[in-house]
Amino acid sequence: MSVQSKELLTVVEEIVNHTTITDVHTHLFAPEFGDQLLYGIDELLTYHYLIAETMRVSDIDYDTYWKMSRQEQAETIWEALFIHHTPYSEACRGVITVLQKLGMDVSTRDLESYREALGRYPLEEYIALIFEKANVSSVVMTNDPFDEQERKVWLSQTTRDERFHAALRIDPLINDYDTVYKDLQAWGYQVDADLTESTIQELRRFVSEWIERMQALYVAVSLPDTFVYPEHSVRSTLIEKVILPVCREHQLPFALMIGVKRLVNESLRSAGDSVGKADIQAVEALCKSFPTNKFMVTMLSRENQHELAVTARKFRNLMVFGCWWFLNNPTLIEEMTAMRFELLGTSVIPQHSDARILDQLVYKWSHSREVIAKVLTEQYERLIEAGWNLTEEEIRRDVGQLFNDNFWDFINLKLS
Ligand code: REL
Ligand code: ZN
The missing domain is CATH 1.10.2020.10 (uronate isomerase, domain 2, chain A)
Incomplete structure (x- = not known):
């Protein structure tokens, strides 16, 4: 049955509130990780x-x-x-x-x-x-094999609460290789400070083993606003020669979270990070040079959002996700979501919670659901005004895609 304009907001809100969500990026931990779950x-x-x-x-x-x-x-x-x-x-x-x-x-x-x-x-x-x-069915954690406390659990634990999926987070490897290669040596990988062919092979083995151990859904990294690709750097080489080949082999997306300036105020510790506008050309170059790799990308600066959405129109191997961190505010979620819906239709993952504390799932999602329902209603209203017949089943299908299927379909997508 088609939905009429006057009841639209109520119907959309009802569906948005009652559709369970796969939260694609959090900092939560399964109970097996003990006091790491806050x-x-x-x-x-x-x-x-x-x-x-x-x-x-x-x-x-x-x-x-x-x-x-x-x-x-x-x-x-x-x-x-x-x-x-x-x-x-x-x-x-x-x-x-x-x-x-x-x-x-x-x-x-x-x-x-x-x-x-x-x-x-x-x-x-x-x-x-x-x-x-x-009303969240499952969450994706952020799992760092270089974190001692976390590592111990992975090495001893065999079962895991099914509501908590893993994502292999490799910031130390990509952003701090000069330090971490020594850890890798201590763990039995034959690696050098220089990225020789044999070191590359060993690094691939490391990433591959952790993907398998964690049953990771994707591999992720956060990057500074100064991130460029390609360039003559350890980071660029690691991305090209280690991360992307392993992601291809496992058919997993590589998630890039771009635009963070770490510790601009060190006294604030975990609260001391900030934001900077990044260069979209890095995303464009990666999507173009590696068409059989899948990229999930979120950017921290408001100024990057339009070009990111446009880039996703050009590359099917790019999935835009979430309103990250300083963007996770109603005004900015509304602006970004409306712009993404207008440019990308339903093919986007509009939000993730980034929850660090379990209880935050409740507010992050109720606040975001409210804005997403509003923006979606406005899109539908314009369609109805143009004479389109919209059914409740179609609204349900769309919300299901935005909150679940787009993520899972992208994870399962095979590009060859
Ligand atoms: O995944 C990240 O790098 C960031 O989301 C976090 O480092 C950040 O502290 C987080 O709490 C933001 O919401
Ligand atoms: Zn995060």
């Missing part, structure tokens, strides 16, 4: 986005903050951002949305009562509750 109110409040915001409104010095226990840090942030100021920034509102959706009375502003109420859940129950409230 959750609960103290973690929520000490999210690095909120640390940066606290430092703007408080005169606490950095060292004092970092020396505090996690609970004290959370209390400092709660006082600064939620009691002495109004928490309407996106990251602050996120905490309120989580508390509200978990049934807390946010009008009391009583942190201790939230701590007690949420702390009562056994972990397994809490994970199930958060996945249900967020």
